[in-house]
Amino acid sequence: MSSTEDLDYPQILFQYNNGFLVSKVMFTACELGVFDLLLESEGPLSSDAIAERLGTSATGMERLLDACVGLKLLGVEIKSEGAFYRNTQVSNLYLTKSSPKSQYHNLMYYSKTIYLCWHYLTDAVRDGRNQYERAFGVSSKDLFEALYRSEEEMIKFMYGLNAIWSICGKDVIAAFDLSPFTLIYDLGGDFFKDPIPEADLYILARILHDWADDKCMQLLAKVHKSCKPGGGVLLVETLLNEDKTGPLETQLFSMNMLVQAEGKERTPTEYSTLLTAAGFREIQVKKTGKLYDAILGRK
Numbered sequence: 001m002s003s004t005e006d007l008d009y010p011q012i013l014f015q016y017n018n019g020f021l022v023s024k025v026m027f028t029a030c031e032l033g034v035f036d037l038l039l040e041s042e043g044p045l046s047s048d049a050i051a052e053r054l055g056t057s058a059t060g061m062e063r064l065l066d067a068c069v070g071l072k073l074l075g076v077e078i079k080s081e082g083a084f085y086r087n088t089q090v091s092n093l094y095l096t097k098s099s100p101k102s103q104y105h106n107l108m109y110y111s112k113t114i115y116l117c118w119h120y121l122t123d124a125v126r127d128g129r130n131q132y133e134r135a136f137g138v139s140s141k142d143l144f145e146a147l148y149r150s151e152e153e154m155i156k157f158m159y160g161l162n163a164i165w166s167i168c169g170k171d172v173i174a175a176f177d178l179s180p181f182t183l184i185y186d187l188g189g190d191f192f193k194d195p196i197p198e199a200d201l202y203i204l205a206r207i208l209h210d211w212a213d214d215k216c217m218q219l220l221a222k223v224h225k226s227c228k229p230g231g232g233v234l235l236v237e238t239l240l241n242e243d244k245t246g247p248l249e250t251q252l253f254s255m256n257m258l259v260q261a262e263g264k265e266r267t268p269t270e271y272s273t274l275l276t277a278a279g280f281r282e283i284q285v286k287k288t289g290k291l292y293d294a295i296l297g298r299k
């Protein structure tokens with residue numbers, strides 16, 4: 001494709017413009033239980049049968065199903081009696097509630113929480129901080145209080161993160177030989193207030209990206225103090241390229257940290273600098289080629 005064609009018909013802009021429509025179609029089909037019903041049904045189902053079983057309008061369901069076919073989340077077979085829909089392999093594996101790799105909770109967290117925060121993205125860029133006050137009326141200065149503003153919200157968040165972990169966890173854990181570390185402590189809860197017990201290895205998975213540099217330094221210094229000599233710290237984060245030109249997914253997550261948290265996604269050098277300043281050495285970075293990468297530092 002030549003650049004004149006690009007300028008005459010800016011397909012990429014149309015695609016980006018419609019990006020959130022795509023997200024919402026997937027979230028809605030998931031929320032209504034379309035993929036669960038098609039997993040449990042003996043064979044393909046008609047739109048009317050799906051609408052009746054899920055208690056929706058026939059006209060709404062037919063359009064939702066057809067859009068899912070367009071997105072390759074459903075397959076369709078046209079018979080003389082009409083159209084019959086079935087799950088694709090990806091939908092069976094990841095979009096049904098009962099699958100061990102189900103992304104249902106992750107999608108629901110995006111649909112119910114992240115989507116609302118992103119309504120205030122312009123404000124977030126203007127203010128340079130998260131948008132809990134505008135999106136949910138939470139005026140707390142404490143990120144934990146905002147992120148976990150109710151027990152229900154905390155559980156939705158944890159289930160969402162867990163869903164991603166069910167896909168990405170194994171690559172991160174395989175990135176380094178962790179067998180020398182016998183006592184491993186996975187940081188969670190309010191690690192700024194709570195004491196951190198002595199251990200050989202501390203795992204900080206998707207922790208530092210929530211916080212500004214000063215808080216990261218404070219936390220890493222605390223971890224370093226508790227760490228046994230010869231022990232280490234394993235950071236699990238999505239890494240930006242050194243020049244911050246990508247990956248796109250990481251750039252978008254960094255924007256999410258702006259609207260939802262106090263931190264940002266960082267480059268390998270930025271994480272190394274934080275670790276070194278806290279007293280860790282022999283820092284190794286492993287890109288996994290998947291969403292989450294791993295960084296190991298030693299005491």
Ligand code: ASE
Binds near residue numbers: 254
């Ligand atoms: C956090 C992780 C996440 C804090 C808030 C979060 C995720 C969503 N919201 O530590 C998971 C990663 N996804 C995105 C869009 O950032």
